[in-house]
Amino acid sequence: MPTIERLDDAAILRKDRALSWLVTILLGAFAFAIRIVNLARPNNLVFDETYYAKDAWTLLQLGYEADWPKDANDQVAAGITDIYTNTASFVVHPQLGKWLIAAGEDIFGMNSFGWRISAVVFGTILVMATIRMARRLSRSTLVGGMAGLFITVDGLSFTMSRIALLDIFEATFTVLAVACLVADRDWFRHKLADYLRKHDLQDLGGSYGPLLLWRPWRWAAGLMFGLAIACKWNAVYVLAAMGIMAVVYDITSRHTAGASKKAFKSMLLDAPLAFISMVVTAGLVYVASWWSWLTTPGGWGRDYGESHPDDFWVRHFGDALGSLAYYHREIYGFHTGEWIAEQTHTYEAHPATWLWMGRVIGIDAVNDIQPGVDGCSATGGDTCLRVISGAGTPLLWWFALIALVIGLGLWWLGRDWRFAMPIVAGLTPWLMWFPNADRPLFFFYAIMIIPFTATVLAMVLGKILGPTDGGPRRRKGAIIVGVIVLAIVADFWFIYPILTDQLMTRTMWSLRMWLPGWI
Numbered sequence: 031m032p033t034i035e036r037l038d039d040a041a042i043l044r045k046d047r048a049l050s051w052l053v054t055i056l057l058g059a060f061a062f063a064i065r066i067v068n069l070a071r072p073n074n075l076v077f078d079e080t081y082y083a084k085d086a087w088t089l090l091q092l093g094y095e096a097d098w099p100k101d102a103n104d105q106v107a108a109g110i111t112d113i114y115t116n117t118a119s120f121v122v123h124p125q126l127g128k129w130l131i132a133a134g135e136d137i138f139g140m141n142s143f144g145w146r147i148s149a150v151v152f153g154t155i156l157v158m159a160t161i162r163m164a165r166r167l168s169r170s171t172l173v174g175g176m177a178g179l180f181i182t183v184d185g186l187s188f189t190m191s192r193i194a195l196l197d198i199f200e201a202t203f204t205v206l207a208v209a210c211l212v213a214d215r216d217w218f219r220h221k222l223a224d225y226l227r228k229h230d231l232q233d234l235g236g237s238y239g240p241l242l243l244w245r246p247w248r249w250a251a252g253l254m255f256g257l258a259i260a261c262k263w264n265a266v267y268v269l270a271a272m273g274i275m276a277v278v279y280d281i282t283s284r285h286t287a288g289a290s291k292k293a294f295k296s297m298l299l300d301a302p303l304a305f306i307s308m309v310v311t312a313g314l315v316y317v318a319s320w321w322s323w324l325t326t327p328g329g330w331g332r333d334y335g336e337s338h339p340d341d342f343w344v345r346h347f348g349d350a351l352g353s354l355a356y357y358h359r360e361i362y363g364f365h366t367g368e369w370i371a372e373q374t375h376t377y378e379a380h381p382a383t384w385l386w387m388g389r390v391i392g393i394d395a396v397n398d399i400q401p402g403v404d405g406c407s408a409t410g411g412d413t414c415l416r417v418i419s420g421a422g423t424p425l426l427w428w429f430a431l432i433a434l435v436i437g438l439g440l441w442w443l444g445r446d447w448r449f450a451m452p453i454v455a456g457l458t459p460w461l462m463w464f465p466n467a468d469r470p471l472f473f474f475y476a477i478m479i480i481p482f483t484a485t486v487l488a489m490v491l492g493k494i495l496g497p498t499d500g501g502p503r504r505r506k507g508a509i510i511v512g513v514i515v516l517a518i519v520a521d522f523w524f525i526y527p528i529l530t531d532q533l534m535t536r537t538m539w540s541l542r543m544w545l546p547g548w549i
Contacts (some may be wrong), residue, residue: 033233037223040216042169050171054161057175061157061182065150065191070143071531074107076193076394076418083145083194085121086132088114093322094329095119095128110263111140118330122364126260126319127196145194153191156202156481157181163209164485166216168492169464176515177488180430181481183522186422189529191479193393193418198263201477204268207254208455208482211272214247215279222287233288238295244306248276252308256315263365264459264478271458273308275451277301282447318352324350331357373471378470380548381463384479385431389547390421391473394531408535415536419528420474424544425521426484429514433487440493449486456482491515 036353043050044150057164075083080103088096105113130148138144157199160181190198225240226233251272272404280300284293323329334356335341335349344352364370379389399406399414406414434447434453441449463471491514495507527534528542543549 033286033288034223034226037219037226037283040166040169040220043166046171050161050165050174051218053171054178057161057178057182058154058158058279061178061191062150062154063374065153065188066147068530069146069150070141071194072394072416072418073142075103075142077195079145079194081121082128082131082196083135083140083141084114085119086128086145086194087111087135087140088119089125089128089322090132090136092116092328093326094332095121096328098317106140107142109141113274116328118332120330120360122361123196123262124260124316124319125323126257127262129319129322130199130261131194145179146192149191149194149198152188152198152202156187156191156198156205156515159205159209160203160481160485163212163452163481164488166212167451167485168489169341170492170493173488173492176491176511177481177485178485179515180426180488180518184423184426184480184484184527185518185522185529186470186474186477188478188522189393189418189420191476192530195474196261197474197477200258200265201481203254203258203261204265204455204459204478205481207251207258208268208451210247210251210254211276212451214245214276215283216250217247218242218245218280219283219286222283226287234284234290235288236383237291238289238292238299239284239287241299243303245303246281248304248307249311251276252311253315255308255311257319259312260316260319264462264475267456267462268458268478269308269312270455273304275454276304276308279447280304304310317351320354323357324354331360340514346459373470375472377472381460381471381475382467383547384460384473384476385427385434385483386424387424387427387473387548388545389473390419393418393420393484399533402481406535408537412537414533415529415539416531416533417539418531419525419548421525421528421548422476422480423518424526425546426487426518427480429518430480430483430487433490434483436490437486440490449489452482452485452489456480456486 043479084098084102084106084537085095095118097115097119099113099115102113130152131145134147135144138147157178161174161178164177165171166173190201221242222239255265255269255272259269277296277300280296281293284296323332326332335344335353338344338352338356340351341356343355347355377389377391379391383389394417396416399416401408401413404414408414434456434532437449437453440446441453456479460476463475491511495511496504498504500507525542526532528539
């Protein structure tokens with residue numbers, strides 16, 4: 031294949047652009063529709079909503095997170111919301127995710143629908159972003175649609191899209207950031223192809239080629255990574271990994287264009303520009319996300335600079351930023367200190383169990399509902415219950431784990447670059463937790479993993495399906511792929527009651543507890 035065609039292979043995506051957006055919108059609408067049903071139930075604060083929904087409300091009222099009385103949850107559920115104090119609360123996550131929750135509360139009020147609606151919106155965006163990323167990676171709208179469908183019917187993605195936690199916002203911004211970098215690779219290669227056309231060249235002939243200072247998709251990735259980190263810090267690991275991948279792709283793209291050994295000059299020329307557009311941009315966005323804390327006097331530690339004028343950061347960066355630096359040292363100390371390492375939790379799960387769902391998490395539960403109470407129709411000594419489980423769709427996660435192994439082989443042995451990005455992006459927020467496994471960790475952190483492993487699964491299924499002109503092989507592949515997709519969708523509907531607080535008998539609940547660690 032001529033060099034220009036190899037560089038411009040993304041041109042195939044233009045053929046069904048309109049169809050691809052129709053698929054994206056329709057799947058996004060479907061995801062939104064199934065996530066918003068009975069969103070307000072239960073009407074009380076569940077799991078860590080007790081922190082984030084209340085923090086969001088005080089951010090709206092005061093500009094900083096404040097303390098609440100011990101019995102606040104019951105009062106909030108009863109509609110009494112003006113019981114917070116003016117005393118600043120020490121919180122250990124950045125503010126952006128709570129501001130997004132606060133947006134829903136500002137529009138719909140301090141109630142269960144209000145503090146959860148933003149999660150629904152971002153859960154929908156997560157589905158759509160996954161479609162766009164997977165489509166561009168695979169060069170197939172069908173594969174992109176499968177990846178989006180998998181996130182639509184993934185139990186963990188579904189549950190995290192219906193509760194007021196920070197992780198759904200972090201995951202969505204992270205997928206958007208990676209999608210931007212995938213688009214940047216195609217954009218860069220297209221510019222190299224244009225350069226060859228403009229100068230009537232077959233290839234670069236050993237020269238370095240043009241130095242492109244303006245990389246809009248890369249700047250957009252920096253913005254998205256900054257927003258992700260402004261929700262939870264661990265997104266910084268994905269930024270680091272993707273920064274390396276971006277430079278590697280610059281080198282390989284220039285090599286494909288004919289730069290030969292000079293392609294490695296990218297480490298001296300393209301890499302610093304990538305650092306500025308991605309890392310520096312992300313850092314500035316992150317600091318800006320603290321604007322309310324910086325511009326109000328009452329936040330925790332906000333007066334540190336005033337009382338410590340000789341502090342290094344205060345002297346060199348001023349009172350506000352110096353105080354913010356102190357606050358971050360305290361947050362870091364909390365996350366890495368002895369106290370957190372000594373804590374235990376019923377639902378803690380070692381990251382080694384995440385990919386196969388060895389230990390899922392209970393979000394909320396009402397047990398031992400007696401027959402005749404709340405519509406319970408149990409008989410024979412059985413009782414009823416209502417639960418919300420933070421569990422993935424089992425067949426999806428298990429097929430995705432198999433696909434991950436296959437994808438690694440296709441990347442390393444088959445030299446298929448398309449698998450590299452989702453594998454690295456998915457494994458990074460998993461592997462980074464192993465050195466921190468001496469403290470309580472939870473399965474729901476894997477919301478950062480499943481969009482990428484689901485993409486790998488869709489791409490492997492695309493390989494099984496084969497080309498459109500594949501004849502009998504295509505028909506056999508279609509049967510295999512169809513069975514797997516239908517099985518995953520059916521599995522989601524089977525576990526749907528344990529994701530949505532539905533009344534069921536304990537016997538029916540136990541049928542959905544396939545592994546001991548799910549109980």
